Amino acid sequence: MLHTPFFVWNPVKGIQLGGFMLHFYSLMFVLAFGLGFKVMEKMFKIDNVDAKYLEPLFILTIVGTILGARLGHVYFYEPELVKKDFWAVFLPIRTQPKFEFTGFSGLASHGATIALILTTLYYSFKVIKKNPLWVYDRLGIVVALGGTFVRIGNFINSEIIGKIASEDSPFAVLFPQMSEEYGATVPRYPSQLFEAVGYITLFAILWWLYNHTDKKYQQGWLFGFFFIVLWSIRFFVEFLKEPQGDEFITLGTLNTGQVLSIPFILIGVILMLVSKRFSLSNR
Numbered sequence: 357m358l359h360t361p362f363f364v365w366n367p368v369k370g371i372q373l374g375g376f377m378l379h380f381y382s383l384m385f386v387l388a389f390g391l392g393f394k395v396m397e398k399m400f401k402i403d404n405v406d407a408k409y410l411e412p413l414f415i416l417t418i419v420g421t422i423l424g425a426r427l428g429h430v431y432f433y434e435p436e437l438v439k440k441d442f443w444a445v446f447l448p449i450r451t452q453p454k455f456e457f458t459g460f461s462g463l464a465s466h467g468a469t470i471a472l473i474l475t476t477l478y479y480s481f482k483v484i485k486k487n488p489l490w491v492y493d494r495l496g497i498v499v500a501l502g503g504t505f506v507r508i509g510n511f512i513n514s515e516i517i518g519k520i521a522s523e524d525s526p527f528a529v530l531f532p533q534m535s536e537e538y539g540a541t542v543p544r545y546p547s548q549l550f551e552a553v554g555y556i557t558l559f560a561i562l563w564w565l566y567n568h569t570d571k572k573y574q575q576g577w578l579f580g581f582f583f584i585v586l587w588s589i590r591f592f593v594e595f596l597k598e599p600q601g602d603e604f605i606t607l608g609t610l611n612t613g614q615v616l617s618i619p620f621i622l623i624g625v626i627l628m629l630v631s632k633r634f635s636l637s638n639r
Contacts, residue, residue, distance in 0.1 A: 362521075362528035362543045367512060369533070384509030388502035389418060395501060399494050399566070409484045417495070420475035421468045421502075428467010433600050433612070465503070465590070466616045472499070489575035489627075489634055496582030497566060500559035503586070507552035518545025518596045538598055545596045554589035558582065575634035576627040583624025587617040 370379040393414055400407060423446075430437050430445050437445055441452045450456045476495060480488035510516045514531040521528040521543050528543035562582060571577045594613045607615045 361523050362525070362530055364530045364532065365511070365514065365546075366530075366532045369513060380512045381509035384505040384512070385422075388505040389414070391505075392417075392498040392502050395498050395563075396494065399497070402567075403494075403572075405484075412483050413479055413491075413495075416475040416479050417472065417498075420471040422463075424471020425463035425465065425468035428464035428470065431467065433464060463506075465506075466613075466620075469620065487575055487634065489579060489631075493572060493575060493578040494566075496579045496586075497559065497562045500555050500562055500582060500586060503555040504552045504559065507548045507555065511546060511548040511552070516548050516600065517598055518547035518550075519598055521545045544598075547593050547597045550593050550596065551589060554593070555586065558585050558589070561585075573635055574631045576631035580624040580627030580629075580631060583620050583627065585624075587620040587624070590614075591617045591621070 367380075369381070370377040372378075393410070396413065397407065397410055400410060426445065441450060472495070473492075476491050477488055480486055480491045484491065507516075514533040515535065517531055517534050517538065523543050525543070525545075527545050529546045530541065530543050532541055534541060534544075562578060565571045565578060565581070571581075591614050594611055594617075597611075597613070599611055600613065
């Protein structure tokens with residue numbers, strides 16, 4: 357038996373059902389959306405909002421998250437895929453070099469965020485007819501929880517791995533199944549878990565603020581806080597990550613993920629500063 361000073365992560369990636377594999381990564385998405393629905397349902401009850409508005413929000417969130425994340429990944433990290441394997445851009449499959457069901461893979465959180473902003477605007481004005489900031493404040497809480505499971509799914513898949521770590525580091529992990537694009541298989545930082553811990557902590561803080569303070573009445577404050585903390589976590593963890601595909605945008609030593617995070621952090625600051633102007637009078 358091989359003994360190493362670091363943790364070796366070499367799991368089964370899914371459940372084989374005949375010729376079809378049910379990927380644990382896909383199950384993490386199901387768990388993220390399922391728990392997110394229950395949390396949003398709880399908030400709707402607290403806010404005395406009719407439950408009939410839950411289903412359209414749930415559907416738009418799923419479509420916006422998956423489609424936005426996929427298109428964002430292709431645009432920012434893998435634009436050559438449009439010519440190389442067009443159907444793989446939109447469907448959970450790969451047709452080159454052979455047909456294969458891949459499940460959800462190659463997703464960018466920045467793309468998902470942009471898409472969710474747009475779908476939530478539609479939902480706010482056309483469906484629930486509330487200030488979009490009211491919806492964003494609550495959606496941010498759910499997204500923080502969902503992001504936790506997505507990053508756990510990345511860890512299961514041995515993807516979005518960290519940079520090389522010293523063998524005596526308490527955080528060193530060996531990923532035998534990691535993509536060939538990263539070269540020799542050596543101990544690396546589990547950057548996926550760093551983000552997951554950050555996101556679940558953010559969810560806990562937001563949930564406490566929502567339930568035990570008046571911040572939910574200061575429309576935009578919770579969402580601004582969410583943006584600042586979540587994208588700051590992403591920004592700093594990027595220092596320990598390997599680059600994801602081609603670097604579409606760089607700024608000095610900052611990679612694409614970091615550059616794209618900066619505008620969201622600034623938006624969060626602005627939202628927190630102006631949120632008092634949108635306070636609800638009827639608490």
